[in-house]
Amino acid sequence: MNITLGLREIPNYIEGTACVPTAIAAITGLTPQQIAQAIADAAPGSSKPAIVTADPTKPFDINHWVAAIDLLGLKWHEGVGWHSIHEDQRAPMRHFLQNHIAADDDRRILLMFAERRVAGKDPMTHVFAIQGNEIVDTSTFGRKLALKDAAITDDFNEFRIKRIFEITQ
Structure with missing residues (x-):
């Protein structure tokens, strides 16, 4: 695949598409449906093997979507080890977005992995894509x-x- x-x-963009297919589609030019299929194809051989449905509206496990990135012939490198910082010290999503200023020459493609751990709510994760000072996310409806x-x-x-x-x- 080129x-x-x-x-x-x-x-x-179809409203209701999950964050992972949205973010990876935004950086690859593939459709969210193609990304969901790649994740389903990669999941059985991942570090956490599973049978996964290729439904772009369903959430995906991080072990499966990083395996799909490999399957697509791309490479990923985890940057700043935010996961080792206590969650109370991690930047809330809005604060990060309002304060992130990329250098003019910074054209890196980043997948941002965020986590919600709030009392009284189920833990959740969220993924969005940025390059420079631009974002594509489910909250931007693919724009x-x-x-x-x-x-x-x-x-x-x-x-x-x-992460x-x-x-x-």
């Missing part, structure tokens, strides 16, 4: 926006950045 990395909008223009609702702000993956070819 993939050219770069953050792009997702044409004909590419400047980070400063991304409207992050309060429920998304409960997510704190846990940052740089994606390369």
Whole structure:
């Protein structure tokens, strides 16, 4: 599969598409459906083998989607080890987006992995894609926006950045 990395909008985005297929589609140019299929194909051979449905509206396990990145012929490298920082010290999603300023020459493709651990709510994770000072996310409905223009609702702000993956070819 010939993939050219770069953050792009997702044409004909379907509301309700899960975060992982949204973020990976935004950086690869594939459709969320193709990403969900790649995750389903990669899951049985991953570090946490499982049978996974290729439904882009369902959540995906991190072990399966990083295996799918490998399957697509891409490489990933985990950057800053935020997972080793206590969750109370991690940046909330809104704070990160409002304060992240990439250097003009920083064109890295990043998948941001955030986690929500709030009393009274089920733990959840969220993934979104950024390049430079732009984002594509489920909250942008597959559109590419400047980070400063991304409207992050309060429920998304409960997510704190846990891991940052740089994606390369």
